[in-house]
Amino acid sequence: MRKSAADRFRHLFNRSLVASQHRHRPINPILFRSLSSMASHSSPFPVTAQNINPQVLKCQYAVRGEIVTLAQNLQKDLLANPSAHSFEEIIYCNIGNPQSLGQQPITFFREVLALCDYPALLDKSETQGLFSADSIERAWQIVDQIPGRATGAYSHxxxxxxxxxxxxxxxxxxxxxxxxxxxxxxxxxxxxxxxxxxxxxxxxxxxxxxxxxxxxxxxxxxxxxxxxxxxxxxxxxxxxxxxxxxxxxxxxxxxxxxxxxxxxxxxxxxxxxxxxxxxxxxxxxxxxxxxxxxxxxxxxxxxxxxxxxxxxxxxxxxxxxxxxxxxxxxxxxxxxxxxxxxxxxxxxxxxxxxxxxxxxxxxxxxxxxxxxxxxxxxxxxxxxxxxxMSPPKVGDESYESFMAEKGGILSSLAKRAKALEDALNNLEGVTCNKAEGAMYLFPRIRLPEKAIKAAEAEKSAPDAFYCKRLLNATGIVVVPGSGFGQVPGTWHFRCTILPQEDRIPAIVTRLTEFHEKFMDEFRD
Amino acid sequence: MRKSAADRFRHLFNRSLVASQHRHRPINPILFRSLSSMASHSSPFPVTAQNINPQVLKCQYAVRGEIVTLAQNLQKDLLANPSAHSFEEIIYCNIGNPQSLGQQPITFFREVLALCDYPALLDKSETQGLFSADSIERAWQIVDQIPGRATGAYSHxxxxxxxxxxxxxxxxxxxxxxxxxxxxxxxxxxxxxxxxxxxxxxxxxxxxxxxxxxxxxxxxxxxxxxxxxxxxxxxxxxxxxxxxxxxxxxxxxxxxxxxxxxxxxxxxxxxxxxxxxxxxxxxxxxxxxxxxxxxxxxxxxxxxxxxxxxxxxxxxxxxxxxxxxxxxxxxxxxxxxxxxxxxxxxxxxxxxxxxxxxxxxxxxxxxxxxxxxxxxxxxxxxxxxxxxMSPPKVGDESYESFMAEKGGILSSLAKRAKALEDALNNLEGVTCNKAEGAMYLFPRIRLPEKAIKAAEAEKSAPDAFYCKRLLNATGIVVVPGSGFGQVPGTWHFRCTILPQEDRIPAIVTRLTEFHEKFMDEFRD
The missing domain is CATH 3.40.640.10 (Type I PLP-dependent aspartate aminotransferase-like (Major domain))
Structure with missing residues (x-):
């Protein structure tokens, strides 16, 4: 069933995301309409959306696309008025950016970077008290590997x-x-x-x-x-x-x-x-x-x-x-x-x-x-x-703290992946494969016909419609599946597993409540 | 005279450096010959120089081109055998890379970078003794400007x-x-x-x-x-x-x-x-x-x-x-x-x-x-x-040392520019405009016909021929004018003013000796 739907829609799909790019061919009518409206102020500008590189125009990058612009606007609202929306903050689950959601950097790595950025530290006795012995040793090694110890020079x-x-x-x-x-x-x-x-x-x-x-x-x-x-x-x-x-x-x-x-x-x-x-x-x-x-x-x-x-x-x-x-x-x-x-x-x-x-x-x-x-x-x-590619090894001063930091992050990510996966699989009409690795879940959402029609009325892809609704209701930013490609007629979104562990229950609650209300509104 | 020569040769020039790039047109015969020879091992490789993006093939970047590869090979020779050549080291005057030639970084900048790389330092009392007060203050400001103080996150x-x-x-x-x-x-x-x-x-x-x-x-x-x-x-x-x-x-x-x-x-x-x-x-x-x-x-x-x-x-x-x-x-x-x-x-x-x-x-x-x-x-x-764009200001702890470092570098660069310019203008057949700014001199060299013929015999541009000779004789790396474009029929090279001041006299001596010998060999 899925396969035949796939075959039926594939040629449509091939005409959108997987469009062929012809430098010298006439622009297709759909694209042309949007270009015309973009340049509708018929400005005095010698450079317009109609005369730039069409490959730039066609290029799309969903993980920083429309949904993120929308999120940034909501964030500005909240800054001006913390009670502007029914949520207190925006939770960016759109992009694999762990430290933006509170993940701490690995201490050893940052020690070495600081020493290499300011190698004068390597000659000072106070440095011993502030940095691990192996970070100092590693920084020496690296600085010595750089011709002329010139950490500010172009390299090979x-x-x-x-x-x-x-x-x-x-x-x-x-x-x-x-x-x-x-x-x-x-x-x-x-x-x-x-x-x-x-x-x-x-x-x-x-x-x-x-x-x-x-x-x-x-x-x-x-x-x-x-x-x-x-x-x-x-x-x-x-x-x-x-x-x-x-x-x-x-x-x-x-x-x-x-x-x-x-x-x-x-x-x-x-x-x-x-x-x-x-x-x-x-x-x-x-x-x-x-x-x-x-x-x-x-x-x-x-x-x-x-x-x-x-x-x-x-x-x-x-x-x-x-x-x-x-x-x-x-x-x-x-x-x-x-x-x-x-x-x-x-x-x-x-x-x-x-x-x-x-x-x-x-x-x-x-x-x-x-x-x-x-x-x-x-x-x-x-x-x-x-x-x-060469972290601390057994016997190095930083080894145990490094392993604790690394292990803590990875085991917590595994727990977060599981918790979010379970929550998603509990939602009506949603199925979600396991995240065996990486940083994302990509659940499939079976949207009611009524929701698909409502999305069409807004000239939005159904999954984008769902994601915008989710954002506006909860402050959670996820990316519509259409930005990644999917079997035509199926709808998904991508959600990172990166919010800190103590935030997950609240996210699950918000998501679940939103989804129930959404389904109540649109259920066929 | 110069102008008419320019006009005469311009169409030739336009066919080389300023070649028009046609995606779908047949490759020009000269390029095609070199491609054929490049792929002459008729390899089993599915990707060959004949079937990659022709724009990549045509692209040239002289400041890291042939002459630098040659220099790197000489440097390898010297590493293996310090007396392999008549000089002890390679002096890279091909690229504006000041710190590779011994220029020291500005202390204040590196202090701030180190603190931002390892912000945990900001909380430690020992840091006061190692860093200037204004670098600590600036690092705090910057870290506070980063959402969530996440110095390891993707930014906007x-x-x-x-x-x-x-x-x-x-x-x-x-x-x-x-x-x-x-x-x-x-x-x-x-x-x-x-x-x-x-x-x-x-x-x-x-x-x-x-x-x-x-x-x-x-x-x-x-x-x-x-x-x-x-x-x-x-x-x-x-x-x-x-x-x-x-x-x-x-x-x-x-x-x-x-x-x-x-x-x-x-x-x-x-x-x-x-x-x-x-x-x-x-x-x-x-x-x-x-x-x-x-x-x-x-x-x-x-x-x-x-x-x-x-x-x-x-x-x-x-x-x-x-x-x-x-x-x-x-x-x-x-x-x-x-x-x-x-x-x-x-x-x-x-x-x-x-x-x-x-x-x-x-x-x-x-x-x-x-x-x-x-x-x-x-x-x-x-x-x-x-x-x-916002260095230390009057009253900041680092201000005086910062101004001393900055002033020292800029006044030394001015002296080096003048010394090299004078030396170049003293060479037979060489004229060199003043470096009012930037980091380079671009002397014109009037090469004898005999040298131009010798270059042709080596299938080399005359200025490239000169630069390769200079490198092989002295270890000094400069870039032929043909990599930058020049009025056709004129020859130049680009030389940075970046070797440290105490090195300039030796460079002038080597360059002068080389040039005299070169002219003796080729003078018409």
Whole structure:
């Protein structure tokens, strides 16, 4: 039933989120109408929404889109008048931004960053009393790795050599297979790395990138901005957002039959927004598929530390492919990692890296050139990326407190995920797969026809209608499923599991009350 | 004479650096040959230099290009065997990276950054003995400005509100005209801001951007990557790299007659690589020109603190346009600022901002959307950008030491610029305009015919030939003029003024000896 609905609506879906981007073709009528109204003040401005890059216009990024603007306006209301609404504050569950919701940074990481930012501290005796011994030692090591100890200089365009050595060693330890520091490109978070790959691989809208649906909207935004074509493959909600090779094959063949040259496959593991953790066997099949079909495997592995299901384990695609005996000559694999996620959640530091393997030397040179145009990633983020891949070890002064901080955050996240998942599954018409990993739940909401009609009357997608209602009633910000893509005719939203543990019961109460009232209003 | 040579060669030049970029046209034969040779191993790789984005392939970024790769190889040689070459070390004069050559960071800035990175320090009594009172106070202010004091959270996509307030106040103080915090977009250095504007304004290679020649190669690289058309205007070397309105008009008309839609004018003031500081009257003419012609004025003002000529003063284009009575409805102006330059030279922190004024609300919304796809700039860079626009003031504990550090750096840079300029002007066949500002000298070298022939035999541009010889003989890295653009038939190189003062005499000696030998070898 779900499948046939999917097939029926797929062509519609392909015309919206997965629209083909033609630089020189006439703009489609729907888009054109909205452009006309946008530029209706027929201004004296030489730059208007009608004459900017249409790829910019088309690009959408739901996690910071309309719903967030609405939330910011409500927040301003509350600032001016704390009793303006029936809630006291806005709870941002729209984005994986742990520290904005009260998560504390890992002490050891911040100690090292402070010492590297102001290395004069390293020479002062008072420093011993303020910082852990191993943070001082680590800061010395890092400062010594920087040519001329110049922590304020541009680094090598791939990042400081010594830090890349550390990261490569960390990958080696994680995987049991060595990593090459020359394959590491340090970046300002994972997003610029994703953009770099899309820029490299996209020649025109005949170039396609296979992306999961639902997907993290960075991918659709980046593909649109670079003028490429998003080729969707659907995760199977019924099997816990399973990634089926048959679906990959079907979508690849379908795209090829339309003349699309499919360049790469994006896999997000653990899944965003879907939270599933892939089984190693499934990953082997994916590697085999990419090898056979000549696809670059773009592995978004930024949630590798966020695993909550005891029976699940993260396996990097690098480890999986190497354990199959595949090396640089067999598969092109790019793995993205970030300091923003994991137990550290250092989003604001904008640190991350990509491990780039399997490109021919001349293509790799082009990757380096594009990195060099942006000079280098920020050094604080670079240092932090090395720290997350090489945290304190047994015997280090910080080890026990570090493990306590890390363990506390991860076990609490697991509890929060479970509590929210249970609450969601208790709501009428809502089903929610388990968050085995990552930071999100992506419940399916079966909306009554009456609600769908009311949404249509407001020119809103039904899930966006639901999310706006939720926000206005409770101050809770979640993102409509339509921003991530979903099987047409189904409706979802993404909710982070990040509010602090003591806040969860109140959130559950508010959400439950809202949902009951919503259903009472719209039940068919 | 110079002008006629310019005209004669201009069409050739337009076919190389300023090549038009056609997504769907056949690749030109010269490029195609080099691609074929690059991919000659006819590899099993599904991604080759022949099937990646041709805009990536075409993009060039000289300041980190071939010459730097060569230098890095020499440095590896020296590491393996210190007597491998006739020099002991590589002196990187290729890039404006002050701290890599020994410039020390400003103490106050680093104190504040360390405290913000590890705010737990703010609560400890020992901190008083280690940090200045005003750095502690400033760090408190900043941490309090961050929602939830979450220094590790993603911020608003334009940057933290309180920091934007501080920056706007700093701009207001600098200009005598107010700035709006909502017009500030904090970015990871100025480069991503430039990319964002090129991405916004470029629909196809029929969209042109007027750029100075010589230019900082970020502009040509970014225009190429975004598929646009660089429309050159030539600075007049004979009048100290003067920017003539007649030249702007001529090039604009020429481009329009070819069907190019010119969207924007880039002005770099103080000039990079040319070091001139524009006179206020000249700037007024430029503003008038942009207003009349409906061009966005992209003002690269990252060297605003680097002024060495006592008779010169920096005026922001914002101040100039506002003093002419022009507001948001009259001119679209984007000013770029960076923490990487000035007296601070904090390149590795990747901080900066753009002040965006005059766009219609719907276009401004698109700028915001593109910023939001990248989430936010790194917080450390954001904080630093606020500090450079609001340094210690009279009466603050750090004020005197801050002024001493700043003054010491700027006066030393002025001395170094003068010493290198004099040395260059003493070389046979070399003339060098004064560096009134910025961080570079861009001497013209009149190369003997014999040298030009030798370069041709090596398939090298004559200035690149000279620079490679210089590097191999002395370890000094400078960038060939051809990477920046120059009047065809003239040859230059860019050399930073950044080696520490005590190193300058040795550099002058090495350079002079090399040049004499070179001329002896090739003199006609």
């Amino acid at each position: 365009s791939q990042g400081i050599q010594g830090l890349r050595d550390t990261i490569a060693a960390g990958i080696g330890e994680r995987d049991g297979f060595p990593a090459n520091p020359d394959d590491i490109f340090l970046t300002d978070g994972a997003s610029p790395a994703v953009h770099m790959m899309m820029q490299l691989l996209t020649r025109s809208d005949n170039d396609g990138i296979l992306c999961p649906i639902p997907q993290y909207p960075l991918y659709s935004a980046s593909i649109t901005l670079h003028g490429g074509h998003l080729v969707p493959y659907y995760l199977d909600e019924a099997t816990g957002w399973g990634l089926e090779i048959s679906e990959l094959k079907k979508q690849l063949e379908d795209a090829r039959s339309k003349g699309i040259s499919v360049r790469a496959l994006v896999v997000i593991n653990p899944g965003n927004p879907t939270g599933q953790v892939l089984a190693e066997e499934n990953q082997r099949d994916i590697v085999e598929f990419c090898k056979k079909e000549g696809l670059v495997l773009l592995a978004d592995e930024v949630y590798q530390e966020n695993i909550y299901a005891p029976e699940k384990k993260f396996h990097s695609f690098k480890k999986v492919s190497r354990s199959m005996g595949y090396g640089d000559d067999d598969i092109i694999l790019v793995s993205f990692q970030s300091v923003s996620k994991g137990y550290h959640g250092e989003c604001g530091k904008r640190g991350g890296y990509m491990e780039v393997t399997g490109f021919s030397p001349d293509v790799r040179e082009q990757v380096y050139k594009v990195a060099s145009v942006n000079l280098c990633a920020n050094i604080t983020g670079q240092i932090l990326a090395s720290l997350i | 996509s334009q940057g933290i509100q309180g920091l934007r307030d501080t920056i706007a106040a700093g701009i207001g103080e600098r200009d005598g005209f107010p700035a709006n915090p909502d017009d500030i977009f904090l970015t990871d250095g100025a480069s991503p801001a430039v990319h964002m504007m090129m991405q916004l304004l470029t629909r196809s290679d029929n969209d042109g951007i007027l750029c100075p020649i010589p230019q900082y190669p970020l502009y040509s690289a970014s225009i190429t990557l975004h598929g646009g058309h660089l429309v050159p205007y030539y600075l007049d070397e004979a009048t100290g790299w003067g920017l003539e309105i007649s030249e702007l008009k001529k090039q604009l008309e020429d481009a329009r007659s070819k069907g190019i839609s010119v969207r924007a004018l880039v002005v770099i003031n103080p000039g990079n690589p040319t070091g001139q500081v524009l006179a206020e009257e000249n700037q007024r003419d430029i503003v008038e020109f942009c207003k009349k012609e409906g061009l966005v004025l992209l003002a690269d003002e990252v060297y605003q603190e680097n002024i060495y000529a006592p008779e010169k003063k920096f005026h922001s284009f914002k101040k100039v346009s506002r003093s002419m009575g022009y507001g948001d409805d009259d001119i679209i102006l984007v000013s770029f600022q960076s923490v990487s330059k000035g007296y601070h030279g904090e390149c590795g922190k990747r901080g900066g901002y753009m002040e965006v004024t005059g766009f219609s609300p719907d276009v401004r919304e698109q700028v915001y959307k593109v910023a939001s796809v990248n989430l936010c700039a790194n917080i450390t860079g954001q904080i630093l950008a606020s500090l450079i």
